[in-house]
Amino acid sequence: MKKAAVIILFLLCSLTFTNLYADTPPGHIAISPPFFELSLGSKPINESIRMVNLKKEPIKVKVEVYNWTMDEKNEVKVIPGTSQSLEQWMLINPLSFTVEPAGTQIIRFSIRPRTKPDPGEHHAMIFLTEQLPDSLETKKNAIKVLFRYGMAVYADTDPVKKSSTLASLTCDKGASMLKAEISNTGNIRTRLKGNYTIWKAGTFPGFKAMTDYINKPKTEKKPDGLLDSGALNSAPVLAGQRRTVITPIGTRDNKAGNFVVAVKGMLDDKPVEKLFP
Template sequence: MPGCALAGAIAISPPRLDITLTGTQAAEAVKVVNLDTNPIRLKVSVAHWRLDEHNRVEVIPPTPQSADQWLLITPLEFVVEPGKFQTLRILVRPRVKPEVGEHRAMIFLDEQPPDTKEFATRNLARIGVGVYVWVPPVERKAIFHCADAGYFQKPMALLDLESTGNAHVRPAVQFVVWPKEKFPGKAGTVKVQESPSSPVVVPAGAVAAGLVPDIPVLPGTRRKIVFPLAESLPAGEYWLDLSGQVDSLPIAEVVPFIVPELPSGDARDGAH
């Protein structure tokens, strides 16, 4: 199901809400789909959040300027029959005069225990929908500090990014791993996708390719986005080819790295 967030047998579309607030209020909606063969009962809650040092959502206390204080959601508890959907309606209505820039909330949908004892031991799903409310004028400013790559139980890389504006920035960056002798000579020479919805294709001569996770770098923060390049690679010298942009900031970087010969018996997929 394209353009959806999935957890268990629950699909939500769109997976996040981007709302520009130009008046006193704004309305949005999400569709909650039951992909299971049994009814699913869900309860809605809202929280303020940030990302911790591992890029995981961390719930934090609300403030008058956090968007969780501005959301009116209906319904707050509902049952979705198998193969059916429920529309969740969201109204943004600030309780105070909003400051310019970004305001965040996370809408959590928690699956409730079923009434049927036969299914009472099933794992219950939790899914979150990020909500970004932007009050103009919005300024997105990114600083690219560095990129690195190496072998840490598997080939890994990182981007070190900073957001200095009043709204978050996201990387839209591809990577290609070339054996040193096959690098085409310039970052971004070959594209790995025909379009944002098409699959990633490893270019001829390369050994791996993919997309840097589009983890948000929240305003006023600096973040290292760490990601795997492959499950394993033969020992040798490689060049990591990074190209794309972080909002309006272009990225074109080449990082050499080495995959070492491992002692006999060690596995390249993470022995320790």
């Protein structure tokens, strides 16, 4: 029996899907790309993942692939595969490996459909899970933080249909959050992409000026009146789903309410602009 206490650190890359695309995620690894969006036809697809070990010790990793969906809380949920789910058509090599300190491992995968893909999205989640080192198998009172990184793979087959609706977009200043209710009646995922900014009351310069600021280097001075800014939560809403996507915003220090929140983004090809006084 293992004596070490183990803490598993879950990094569901696109997946809790709250913009966790860091160069060095917790667990001291670097993985690229963060996810895949591919076109799936009759020919095989070959891709690769690059993992770098930034720790000062070797890491043992296990690779698994599953079918998945997003539950009501916008969290990844593993579900049984079907004849049309992508993981049924994937071959991955290697399935386990050890990476030395400062070393790199390439994980290759191919997609070879066994049946004709239906139109629309097919997806899978590749999990890279760190295994307990042999040196800790018998140690007592040892604490080890392990990572589990989930990488989404999307493969789309023509004809693709994008059809989404922003049913509502609200701002709860007291709870410091934006809520976007999105309905997806298409056959591939949709995302609300964009940014929010928070301004002192009476200083919002308009959406064009907001866009100009967002596109500038972060090292430049903030415009007068700007309190905070950030990216919207771009969690995917899968085909056939209706979900509420929440973006935490930095209004906790502005309880007096003398500020406005501006949101600018895109849902598929539809622009979104809204100002909350």
